[in-house]
Amino acid sequence: MQNHKHNEIHVLLHGGLGNQLFQYFTGCLVAERFALPSMSLITEKLEKYTTSRAFELQVLLENAILPVTVVEKADIIAQMRIPKIIWKFTKRELLFSFPGYGLIIDGYFQSLSQYQKYNNTEAGKVLEVWRHELLSANLLKPVVRQNVTHVRLGDFFRSSTEARVFARKCLLDLKTDTDLVTDQESLLEEEISKIKLPFNIQIIPSVGLTAWELISIFSEYRIIQTNGSSLAFWAAILSKGRLKTSNTNHQAIWKRLTIN
Missing domain, CATH: 3.40.50 (Rossmann fold)
Incomplete structure (x- = not known):
């Protein structure tokens, strides 16, 4: 160049x-x-x-x-x-x-x-x-929580049926206590009510929050899991948290940048 x-x-x-x-x-x-x-x-x-x-x-x-x-x-x-x-x-x-x-x-x-x-x-x-x-700007918080899972549904799926199937799969794949953040809280609550899990999960209310406010919430967690959310990626990068994402490119970039 x-x-x-x-x-x-x-x-x-x-x-x-x-x-x-x-x-x-x-x-x-x-x-x-x-x-x-x-x-x-x-x-x-x-x-x-x-x-x-x-x-x-x-x-x-x-x-x-x-x-x-x-x-x-x-x-x-x-x-x-x-x-x-x-x-x-x-x-x-x-x-x-x-x-x-x-x-x-x-x-x-x-x-x-x-x-x-x-x-x-x-x-x-x-x-x-x-x-x-x-x-x-008070948009990055001290890390005080362990696990959060961002289940992004609204614009990732073509129908509510697909979103519901994926939400259920996400819940069944959970391995430990975790907080949940989603853009479809009612749908996720319905799926939670149908499943008995051997650990604690709760939905963190986030409807109406700005994108920066979502990053701020994520920044409080040591481990951020997501189905490909770029906001979750940046929260992990900026808070120096651990990222677990289904987006292989995001995972690789996070690994490359985590030394900073």
């Missing part, structure tokens, strides 16, 4: 907070590696999903490792979506450099290969800045 020292980095954000954190994290790592002077976070795509998303990274920007500008409207170069076009043909998420413009990041960046190229110092610097900001 050529030297991008005098160029800005432009990050097109996609999805909810968990996805935005992956994209912003990648942008910070690239900026640190190439000593880039500034970053723009482009939010235009967030409102164009089936479920509209909001920009949720404000809490991390006040003392960011480089100046960050939030841009609501993508310019013509960003609108071309060149990295996404490359991905469609190669299935590889690449950084695209446009002469005189800078680097464009446009993807999800949730595979281990994206992070193997960065060293522990680079990743650790970004994560420690984030931890400081979140502690200051």
Whole structure:
């Protein structure tokens, strides 16, 4: 990759907070590696999903490792979506450099290969800045509990029947006392009532909480188990907790980053 020292980095954000954190994290790592002077976070795509998303990274920007500008409207170069076009043909998420413009990041960046190229110092610097900001905002809590299982159902399954079958399987797979967090509390309560388990479980109310408030809840636990939630992943990374996830990419990235 050529030297991008005098160029800005432009990050097109996609999805909810968990996805935005992956994209912003990648942008910070690239900026640190190439000593880039500034970053723009482009939010235009967030409102164009089936479920509209909001920009949720404000809490991390006040003392960011480089100046960050939030841009609501993508310019013509960003609108071309060149990295996404490359991905469609190669299935590889690449950084695209446009002469005189800078680097464009446009993807999800949730595979281990994206992070193997960065060293522990680079990743650790970004994560420690984030931890400081979140502690200051009271969004990271002291670890005082043992186990939590995040059972994400609402947008992971095509029907309530599929969600119910999966919820029951999750309950039957539990091995020890655990707290449960889910986006379908009534459904999970119904399944709990049908099963007798030899240990204690309880649902932690979370309806109406923001994504950051969910991360805050998860951060209190030593072990965070999930069926692929990116919020649970980031809670484990930021609180230095242990992650158990069905998402093999998340598990591998967590293992790679846990030394920081």
